[in-house]
Amino acid sequence: ETGVTQSPTHLIKTRGQQVTLRCSSQSGHNTVSWYQQALGQGPQFIFQYYREEENGRGNFPPRFSGLQFPNYSSELNVNALELDDSALYLCASSSGGQQPYLRGDEQYFGPGTRLTVT
Amino acid sequence: SQKIEQNSEALNIQEGKTATLTCNYTNYSPAYLQWYRQDPGRGPVFLLLIRENEKEKRKERLKVTFDTTLKQSLFHITASQPADSATYLCALDIWGGSQGNLIFGKGTKLSVKP
Numbered sequence: 001e002t003g004v005t006q007s008p009t010h011l012i013k014t015r016g017q018q019v020t021l022r023c024s025s026q027s028g029h030n031t032v033s034w035y036q037q038a039l040g041q042g043p044q045f046i047f048q049y050y051r052e053e054e055n056g057r058g059n060f061p062p063r064f065s066g067l068q069f070p071n072y073s074s075e076l077n078v079n080a081l082e083l084d085d086s087a088l089y090l091c092a093s094s095s096g097g098q099q100p101y102l103r104g105d106e107q108y109f110g111p112g113t114r115l116t117v118t
Numbered sequence: 119s120q121k122i123e124q125n126s127e128a129l130n131i132q133e134g135k136t137a138t139l140t141c142n143y144t145n146y147s148p149a150y151l152q153w154y155r156q157d158p159g160r161g162p163v164f165l166l167l168i169r170e171n172e173k174e175k176r177k178e179r180l181k182v183t184f185d186t187t188l189k190q191s192l193f194h195i196t197a198s199q200p201a202d203s204a205t206y207l208c209a210l211d212i213w214g215g216s217q218g219n220l221i222f223g224k225g226t227k228l229s230v231k232p
Contacts, residue, residue, distance in 0.1 A: 004161070033219055042207055042222030043162065056219075090161050094219075106152065107219065109161030 004093050004110035012116045013081050021076040021113045023091030032074040035090040043090055049074055081117045088112040120145040124223040132231055139193040139226045141208035150211035151184055151191050155204045162207055198230045
């Protein structure tokens with residue numbers, strides 16, 4: 001059983017550019033959530049995908065978008081990067097079975113992608 | 119307003135002692151509460167989950183309590199070791215659409231000195 005993997009591990013972009021971050025969920029997990037973690041803060045929910053559909057979104061602008069693929073891997077896309085987008089981006093998967101994330105499901109986090117916007 | 123607070127940014131203790139971390143929240147009614155460990159530059163790792171109808175949960179040297187009247191959870195590490203040094207995050211499990219699955223506190227950085 002493989003864990004959650006993310007790529008790349010580090011990324012440096014310039015303000016105004018676009019970035020795509022990737023996540024492979026843990027084997028058997030059909031729900032993927034993305035979080036943004038600024039330095040010294042807890043993770044903040046961006047959105048969740050269940051079986052290729054967006055299943056909830058946090059208070060992030062539309063320039064944050066995502067995809068989930070049939071194999072349950074996922075992408076996070078951020079357009080028009082701003083300096084405040086610099087953070088650790090975490091992907092977490094969980095196994096909701098026939099439903100999306102259920103309360104009480106533990107989440108399995110990947111190692112994150114450190115994005116720096118200059 | 120809704121808040122979740124881990125009231126110590128940092129906690130320093132001596133090896134062998136019990137570490138106690140606090141998580142307080144207001145204006146939430148979580149059915150569950152989770153605790154995670156996060157090492158520098160890494161993703162959080164799940165430790166324990168406690169339900170609203172459970173007062174206490176244990177796993178090896180870890181113990182979590184959950185008081186829904188006080189709106190507080192305590193996380194204890196007994197016989198602490200330097201390897202326990204990390205940031206510990208509490209998370210309210212309140213799946214509510216725009217708030218997502220888990221609402222995280224800022225974390226408490228625990229340092230265990232030999």
